[in-house]
Amino acid sequence: MSSNTYISVVIPVYNEEGNVGLLTKSIEDALKLYKYEIIYVDDFSTDKTRQQIKVLENPNVILIELKRNYGQSSALAAGIEFARGNYVVTIDGDMQNDPSDIPKMLELAIAEDWDLVTGIRAKRKDNIIKTFPSKIANFIIRKATKLHISDAGCALKVMTAETAKNIPLYGELHRFIALNAHIDGARITEIPVKHHPRKFGVSKYGLGRTFKVMNDLLLILFQRKYLQKPLYLFGNMGMAFFGLGLLINIYLLIVKFLGNDIGTRPLLFLGILLILVGIQLFTIGIVADLLMRTYYESQNKTPYNVRNITSFGDKKTTLYA
Numbered sequence: 384m385s386s387n388t389y390i391s392v393v394i395p396v397y398n399e400e401g402n403v404g405l406l407t408k409s410i411e412d413a414l415k416l417y418k419y420e421i422i423y424v425d426d427f428s429t430d431k432t433r434q435q436i437k438v439l440e441n442p443n444v445i446l447i448e449l450k451r452n453y454g455q456s457s458a459l460a461a462g463i464e465f466a467r468g469n470y471v472v473t474i475d476g477d478m479q480n481d482p483s484d485i486p487k488m489l490e491l492a493i494a495e496d497w498d499l500v501t502g503i504r505a506k507r508k509d510n511i512i513k514t515f516p517s518k519i520a521n522f523i524i525r526k527a528t529k530l531h532i533s534d535a536g537c538a539l540k541v542m543t544a545e546t547a548k549n550i551p552l553y554g555e556l557h558r559f560i561a562l563n564a565h566i567d568g569a570r571i572t573e574i575p576v577k578h579h580p581r582k583f584g585v586s587k588y589g590l591g592r593t594f595k596v597m598n599d600l601l602l603i604l605f606q607r608k609y610l611q612k613p614l615y616l617f618g619n620m621g622m623a624f625f626g627l628g629l630l631i632n633i634y635l636l637i638v639k640f641l642g643n644d645i646g647t648r649p650l651l652f653l654g655i656l657l658i659l660v661g662i663q664l665f666t667i668g669i670v671a672d673l674l675m676r677t678y679y680e681s682q683n684k685t686p687y688n689v690r691n692i693t694s695f696g697d698k699k700t701t702l703y704a
């Protein structure tokens with residue numbers, strides 16, 4: 384264990400009043416030998432989750448309260464943005480993941496210099512409505528990329544802060560953290576972890592989310608493959624059309640100078656058409672490229688709003704207007 388390892392455990396919570404106390408305790412037991420902070424991001428719970436976190440008065444705990452329910456991805460983003468450690472651990476707030484797995488994941492990341500170590504729920508304790516779509520998603524990821532991942536949806540992950548802070552997190556993207564990290568060039572490995580059935584509270588996800596998840600997956604893969612360099616797609620087509628049109632018109636010009644009439648030739652029509660379409664495609668390419676850049680840059684804005692942050696270590700509450 385390296386003495387300058389500082390761990391930020393980030394936990395999105397939505398109506399987990401029955402879990403936060405026990406979870407805090409088991410994280411403390413697991414991380415006794417480490418320096419760490421536990422960041423709870425309360426995703427606008429309607430039960431007593433916030434109060435249950437506050438009564439702990441645990442100096443290692445930080446509570447970030449969001450202004451409304453933004454979903455697990457955005458809640459994670461808020462916690463990761465705040466994280467001060469050099470390693471970030473993500474874990475669900477419902478005790479389905481086991482904090483006792485964290486040390487071995489962390490040791491592996493440090494010893495072998497992995498950017499991201501993600502869990503494989505060897506004996507997953509969920510029903511088929513959840514496990515089947517996940518199998519399909521894992522299969523698509525394996526076929527479409529060089530990332531060999533068997534359990535993309537496992538929430539328990541250890542990553543370097545740099546990796547964590549660079550991952551886009553909105554919509555349902557928390558399920559594709561490893562995939563997005565892989566696209567950014569992160570070194571990733573998997574390790575088997577424990578998985579428990581939910582004891583308290585209920586799952587927040589049903590079949591409806593599955594479609595959103597698949598949508599996000601296809602969008603990531605599509606963007607990666609086709610949309611990153613739109614200028615080349617439109618631009619090359621535009622230049623080819625323009626070039627062909629130009630050749631046709633030069634040919635017709637020569638024909639005319641040799642004294643022949645070209646007024647009604649279909650080729651004249653084609654030549655002019657190709658030049659015009661070529662110029663248009665080329666400019667569409669430039670606009671598309673600019674749009675993509677703006678699109679990516681606009682992702683920098685946060686997908687959540689914070690009501691306040693309480694740090695129980697120094698008993699400080701920062702209020703956000």
Ligand code: UDP
Pocket residue numbers: 394395396397398399426452453454455458474475476477479585586587588
């Ligand atoms: N969660 C959240 N916001 C939401 C829904 C869920 O922060 O809108 C949290 C939830 O409290 C839990 C984690 O995300 O800590 C995973 O949610 P859940 O256990 O319901 O998902 P499942 O394990 O059923 O996929």
Ligand code: MG
Pocket residue numbers: 475477479581586
């Ligand atoms: Mg769960």
